[in-house]
Amino acid sequence: MGPKESLKVGIVGAAGRPRIFAQALADHPRAAVAAICDVTEERLQQAATYFGSCPAFLSFESMLEETELDAVIIGTPMQFHVEQSLLALEHDLHVISEVPAGISLEECRQLTAAAARSKGQYIMAENCNYMKPHMMIANMARSGLFGELYYAEGEYLHEVKELNERTPWRRQWQTGINGITYGTHSIGPILDWMDGDRIAKVSCIGSGHHYTDSLNRPYAIEDTCVMTAKTERGRLIKIRLDMLSERPGALNYELQGTRGCYESIRYELLGGGKVYLKREGEQKHEWTDLSVAGKEYIPDIWHRLPESMLGSSGHGGSDYVMMTDFLNALTENKPSPISIHKALDMTLPGLISQLSIERGGEWLNVPDSRAWI
Template identity: 75%
Template structure:
């Protein structure tokens, strides 16, 4: 930290996704932006126009060597996440990386081993974990309202064909590979609800290919991919990824326990959804709006969000809440909210699904990153 006791943060990919974190960093009393990095002068100018006139770099390595940093935010395309995280962790810097953690098993293992040696914390920025309904459900789960959990569903449905044109890396890494290439939005909240558990094996199948890109090439990814996962504790999780179908964007979730269940509203991107909670002597099961049933389970961090940030900071305010929580952890010296192992619990099932779909849906084991680092924690 600098002489004023502030966490100095460098941002790579600053003209893109990380812009959504500006307000949270500026609002935090113990954090400050210290440097910006982009791949061209044009994009650096865009970043400076948005963030302000901070030291600016065209090379991530130069930023790490020259800027006085405590942490970096990695907001670059997914194929660069591990490479850049390794460089920062080797310098004992904290890392906040966009999703997913990595794009193949080997680099995920290197990331795990490096994070275990580093004095910096690794954090993965899965904002779906911080959406208000999902945090409310987490508190309700921990209060025992749903009983013992045994099944969940997560769906990420987002027509990314236009994005594959404007951001070509998506054409290669999200729709250019078959299987669950972008599954952390679905798995993140579910694994938060199923605290202490992880997916131990997966099977993945696809629906076939019905779309082509602008050059007339069929997308390598099938239109809808379904991954079934079984956890170490025997729970069942279904994940659907669809980046190609012509439809409105949707994030859908379902959770089932022995005493109740949760269903998001399928046609509302950020809708609260409904819950059923079993009561003694009830005439018949009835749905209750989550906004009413979960009112007393809203986490403190959401109750402290400034009103103006709810709409301005992205995804209904979840990006502001997420970054605030991450900055609090780093400045307070507390464990990472989404640690290296939890990040890989969200990432590795999707990578193994890509092997499973090639083999006709064969069930395959998912490696546990804790084995790679010799760490039994979560």
């Protein structure tokens, strides 16, 4: 099957997170928004300001039945991701779903089975994998510059107490469950660097409870949760999630190999970071800016990024780059960049962490979705 002439895309939750993809969809030569869906007429009117005039629906099922589509973007709250992905996959549509892939092991099993049956491809929209520094590090790691990889860290520090009050679903599904449920922003880039590996077992502990919500109810999630993980190849990973502590936000990462390492800049949300690469005959270890050491490892897709997309509203351009890469794959009939199994490699460790933290940090095995089909 050759390249597709035009990819007709439907968007659910269109007035929310998917609005950040409007420019990438508009710029793509072989993709077009064919329908939008949201929960109120007001939100549909808001979505139309981003995506233009097209059929609009208050029912996801109606959009699938009444519109000729090739793919759907699912930008709804996380508890709806699997339900809506299943419906789309049953219609043999491609799915681009926000993170995480699912909120329970049973949901993830259902999603795996549906993706195996469908003619459509499943893709999970983990934008942290597409941040420029992370893609550079992935290329450097695959080129062997860091040697044999054996350790990594990822931290997602994003205080959301006020946001919880405006979006109750977050109160229930992000801070209403203990553990690292919302961990794909940290896990995703690390597994991309450790290409071909997966997390095989985890242990999770927390720092206790020090905050309450507007009704003076304690949050189920502990202020900081730390998950230690071992991969199938024996690598060690540490993941920290903190959505409650009073502090500025940060995305922190570290990668260590036998010939070098990477450290992000902790206080810069989208900072490039520093690398150390071992060189023959060197007398001391010195850091080099990633922008210098990794210049030749910038992916081509980043060179084509419009300057207007560099703003923080699109996570430094990563949202535009990610959606463009997804649309390229679907229109050129290439394998999905973040397939069902890669998506679940990022999602399942967090679900198992819920059980581990409940059991005082007990080490528990993480299932491999590839064994479910």
